Amino acid sequence: MRPAELIRYSVLAAQREGNRWLSRALRELELTPSASEVLRILGDDGPLTLSGVGELLVCESGTNPSRLVDRLVDAGLVARVPAPHDRRQVQLSLTAEGRAVEAQVREVEATLYSRIDAALEGVDAGSVIELLRRLSDGQPSGHALANRVGVERSIP
Amino acid sequence: MRPAELIRYSVLAAQREGNRWLSRALRELELTPSASEVLRILGDDGPLTLSGVGELLVCESGTNPSRLVDRLVDAGLVARVPAPHDRRQVQLSLTAEGRAVEAQVREVEATLYSRIDAALEGVDAGSVIELLRRLSDGQPSGHALANRVGVERSIP
DNA sequence: AATCATTTAATGACATGACATGTATATCAC
DNA sequence: GTGATATACATGTCATGTCATTAAATGATT
Numbered sequence: 068m069r070p071a072e073l074i075r076y077s078v079l080a081a082q083r084e085g086n087r088w089l090s091r092a093l094r095e096l097e098l099t100p101s102a103s104e105v106l107r108i109l110g111d112d113g114p115l116t117l118s119g120v121g122e123l124l125v126c127e128s129g130t131n132p133s134r135l136v137d138r139l140v141d142a143g144l145v146a147r148v149p150a151p152h153d154r155r156q157v158q159l160s161l162t163a164e165g166r167a168v169e170a171q172v173r174e175v176e177a178t179l180y181s182r183i184d185a186a187l188e189g190v191d192a193g194s195v196i197e198l199l200r201r202l203s204d205g206q207p208s209g210h211a212l213a214n215r216v217g218v219e220r221s222i223p
Numbered sequence: 224m225r226p227a228e229l230i231r232y233s234v235l236a237a238q239r240e241g242n243r244w245l246s247r248a249l250r251e252l253e254l255t256p257s258a259s260e261v262l263r264i265l266g267d268d269g270p271l272t273l274s275g276v277g278e279l280l281v282c283e284s285g286t287n288p289s290r291l292v293d294r295l296v297d298a299g300l301v302a303r304v305p306a307p308h309d310r311r312q313v314q315l316s317l318t319a320e321g322r323a324v325e326a327q328v329r330e331v332e333a334t335l336y337s338r339i340d341a342a343l344e345g346v347d348a349g350s351v352i353e354l355l356r357r358l359s360d361g362q363p364s365g366h367a368l369a370n371r372v373g374v375e376r377s378i379p
Numbered sequence: 380a381a382t383c384a385t386t387t388a389a390t391g392a393c394a395t396g397a398c399a400t401g402t403a404t405a406t407c408a409c
Numbered sequence: 410g411t412g413a414t415a416t417a418c419a420t421g422t423c424a425t426g427t428c429a430t431t432a433a434a435t436g437a438t439t
Contacts, residue, residue, distance in 0.1 A: 068371070068372055068375055069336060070340075070343070070348050070352070071335075071336035071337075071339035071340050071343070072332070072336055073352055073372070074339055074343075074348065074351060074352060074355070075241065075335065075336070075339060076281045076368050076371065077351075077352055077355035077356055077359070077368065078234060078237050078238050078241065078355060079238055079241075079281050079282060079364070080281050080355070080358075080359035080362075080364035080365055080367070080368050081234050081355045081358035081359050081364075082234050082235055082238040083281070083282075083359070083362075083364045083426085084358060084359040084362040084363075084364050084365065085231065085234065085235075085358060086426090086427095087362070087426095087427080090427075090428095099394065099395075100395095101394080101395065101396090102394095116417080116418095117417070117418060117419095118416090118417065118418080125232045125235050125236050125239070126235060126239075126395090126396085127395080127396060127397085131397095131398095131417095131418075131419075131420090133418060133419055133420080134394090134395085134419085134420085135394090135395080137419095138394085153404075153405070153416090153417085154403080154404060154405085154417095155403070155404045155405070155416065155417040155418065156404095156416095156417060156418080157417085157418075176228070179227075179231065180225060180227035180228055180231070181227075183227035183230055183231060183358070184226075184227050186354055186357040186358055187226070187227070187230075187354060189353075190350040190353050190354045191347050191350040192226050192230065192350075192354075194346040194347040194348075194350040194351055195230060195233075195350055195351050195354050195355075196226070196229055196230060196233055197345075197346050198342055198343060198346045198348075198351050199230070199233035199234060199236070199237045199351075200233055201342040202236075202237035202240060202241060202339070202342055203233070203236035203237050203239070203240040206236075206239075206240040206243070207240075208235070208236035208237075208239045208240050209236055209240065211236070212232050212233065212236050215224070215232065216224055216229070239396085242396090242397095243396095243397075246397075246398095255423095255424065255425075256425095257424080257425065257426090258424090272387080272388095273387075273388060273389095274386090274387065274388080282425090282426085283425080283426060283427090286426090286427075286428075287387095287388075287389075287390090287427095289388060289389055289390080290389085290390085290424085290425085291424090291425080293389095294424085309386095309387085309434075309435070310387095310433080310434060310435090311386065311387040311388065311433065311434045311435070312386095312387060312388080312434095313387085313388075
């Protein structure tokens, strides 16, 4: 198997298993991994419009997180209010309950990141990050990721 | 953003964009990425039972590719015959048309791997492979990947 | 041989993801 | 100001991906 093919399937396998781990860890919070990403985005950078969330979502190509947000509104974790100056837009923000759940999501993520840190032992993280960045560069997910990093840096 | 978080989202973004690229490339063959993986597995190692395919599939946790295979049978690319000695099992193999399509899948994959090779310029592929391997080690996708590499090596 | 456990596959249920289309609103060209 | 265009969001459709359950067939135990 050529290295490129091994990397292709390794990326797929790592994503699948990371998602499965996160799904199980979030089950007690009654959240899916995608839903948790929306909560964390709104917690860090909200309030945002629907497309504003879409531009920061890595888990979806950003075209339309309407239904993803629907379930969070139904669950009482996100408030959706029409924007006053532009009635096409909706403003999304966390409710009080949403903020509480988002804090729990942070704890779950901290555990995940510790596991990834452990897996990083003895490997060149820079090579990993650079290769993966190139693989999504210029594409919607790559833009979302760049926006996420950029937004974080822009908050002093 | 800590390195672990960046890696988490980079893996997700790379998988998403790789899948999107492959989806578009396979569209003219009327195949999805998952369907193409089944064809390639059967082409390399078939005939196999349904669970035999599941143990080699990275794209799904192997619990049950029934419906994935259904569509390939409907499309006339895969033959499904009951196993004579154990009527619980089904034997899956490529039809003549399936073999022809699988050859085209190989060409699409060759293009994908060239793109990955280009992205590997100047990065330590060993670090990438080792980290990603650790992230799926011991899990279904990791087993499937190990089986894929192992099966390949076991064919002299 | 009868019963129970295990294995294999199919199916139900739910939430994505990706792409396409529809609809209301806002903006631009003139 | 009016028509055309663009934007923001919602929705339809299809194929996953995951977990659970069911059904059939086989194997193990007694």
